[in-house]
Amino acid sequence: MPLALLALAISAFGIGTTEFVMMGLLPNVAGDLHTSVPTAGYLVSAYALGVVVGAPLLTALTSKLDRKRVLLLLMALFTVGNLVSALAPGFSTLLAARFLAGLPHGAFFGVGAVVAARMVDERRGARAVATMFLGLTLANVLGVPVATLLGQQVGWRATFGVVTVIGLIAVAALAALVPQLPAERKGGLRREAGALRNPQVLLGLLTTVFGFAGVFAVYSYLASMMTDVTGLSPSMVTLVLALFGVGMTLGALIAGPLTDRALRPTLYGALGALALVLALFPLAVQNRVTALAAVVALGLVGFATTTPLQITVMDKARHAPTLASAANQAAFNLANAGGAWIGGVAISLGWGWTSPGYVAALLAATGLAVAVTAGVLDRAAPAGSRVVAGRGHLPPKAGGGHLTPKAGGASHVETAADRV
Incomplete structure (x- = not known):
């Protein structure tokens, strides 16, 4: 690297x-x-x-x-x-x-x-x-x-x-x-903005909003869950946050190679695992050992979604990926704010400190449903209308290098999206 x-x-x-x-x-x-x-x-x-x-x-x-x-x-x-x-x-x-x-x-x-x-x-x-x-x-x-x-x-x-x-x-x-x-000279800002009109890009952004909102619906109230439900002392909250970070690091390390190998299966698997962990989280926090294990697991599966979510949007806007990539970061923050708000609503309704876990699981499941829908629509689209990674124009790499054309004149380097 x-x-x-x-x-x-x-x-x-x-x-x-x-x-x-x-x-x-x-x-x-x-x-x-x-x-x-x-x-x-x-x-x-x-x-x-x-x-x-x-x-x-x-x-x-x-x-x-x-x-x-x-x-x-x-x-x-x-x-x-x-x-x-x-x-x-x-x-x-x-x-x-x-x-x-x-x-x-x-x-x-x-x-x-x-x-x-x-x-x-x-x-x-x-x-x-x-x-x-x-x-x-x-x-x-x-x-x-x-x-x-x-x-x-x-x-x-x-x-x-x-x-x-x-x-x-x-x-x-x-x-x-x-x-x-x-910067890409061809098309400029108009081309970048045009990429956001691609239905696959919009579905990717929607997947990010719903899928990642589940993480913050729980994370925002993690300290209160650990002290009021699990029974940890306030001084232990720093350790809990560090364990969440350990899980995030493991998720990032695992997600990169898996996403390179198979983009959509990695995205589906990460979102499915996230929904499961969130659904079990209210039960896990009742015990100190399982609570700490669940915090690590939440960080792992939660952050395992970020790389495939980012690559999905970049891949479907690959002719002009910068604005779409930045828009996905805005989607992550909308997910953060929206997830925290929805989790807070559940608590304010008197459902208890653990209730955000069940709401979060529903959000993650919704994100998975959107991702699967996008995958089905992508497969059903006519071959000529699909944006397929590795085919056609690709941005030049650092140093000014370009792809070597295959026989017949079409440049092609197989990527994760090609193998889905």
């Missing part, structure tokens, strides 16, 4: 840390800025809103720029957002800073996923994307627990100061390791 993937993973580590750490620091921020915890919760929503707005907007604005320059600009904006967060004099400024820090999130992962796939052989594209996302999973194993502890002991401003330093390191790594990768 190219060293450039390390730079992308470092960037993902910083982004993942700042995205999730606020959940553990809300009481500290609320107390320091003289507001309530529910009001401080708007800081989480502000970041998610920044992701949803920034993903299509910044991708469109940078569509004609060299991909390396785009990555550097996005990571620089992320770093500034975290620096302003660390120095924010009041709640309103911090709210705006969180929105600013969230703006480049979706666009960075959208562009980064395309860059990662372009730098390796076609057969290793999913593994390259999974390597970048590995930084996000490691953020949940190391970054979030350590940053939360730092914020609790030293102050929440120190946490965002450290994330700012990580952002600077990521900028330096991107500048040193990522090669120059020109």
Whole structure:
């Protein structure tokens, strides 16, 4: 794997840390800025809103720029957002800073996923994307627990100061390791936007929203489940979050090679396993041992869905994948916000702390149904109207290399989608 993937993973580590750490620091921020915890919760929503707005907007604005320059600009904006967060004099400024820090999130992962796939052989594209996302999973194993502890002991401003330093390191790594990768000249933004009208791309985005919403319907209330139902002490919550991160890391490592081998079967299997784990989660949390095992399993199967979901959208928009890839990151954040809201509704109705598990299982099952429907429609479509990975025009790889035409003049490199 190219060293450039390390730079992308470092960037993902910083982004993942700042995205999730606020959940553990809300009481500290609320107390320091003289507001309530529910009001401080708007800081989480502000970041998610920044992701949803920034993903299509910044991708469109940078569509004609060299991909390396785009990555550097996005990571620089992320770093500034975290620096302003660390120095924010009041709640309103911090709210705006969180929105600013969230703006480049979706666009960075959208562009980064395309860059990662372009730098390796076609057969290793999913593994390259999974390597970048590995930084996000490691953020949940190391970054979030350590940053939360730092914020609790030293102050929440120190946490965002450290994330700012990580952002600077990521900028330096991107500048040193990522090669120059020109943007697609043919079609430009109109072509990118046109890819979003592909029914298969839209079904892929819908799969992401429903499939991944189940993860956050449970994750958002994990701390309360562990303390109020399982009986763990509040000090154990950091360990629980770290175990979730361990599961995420395992899921990312497993999903990459499987997605390269068979895209749709991996997606179906991951979503089916996720629905099963979520359905069993309310039972598992009744016992300490099974609860901790279920947390690892949830992280594993939950994050095993992310690589095939991302590759599915990129594959079906392969002639113009950048905007679709960024839109999928916005879909992930819609899933985060929607899942948390639906889980909260279940609890507010008096169904109990474990009720989000059953609602989440239904969401994951819905995502699986959408994915299967997309697969059936794709198989039924006339061969000439399908977007089949590996056939026709493909973006040039890093260094300006191109595919070698087969006999008869058609370029073809078999990918996971061809073998479905």
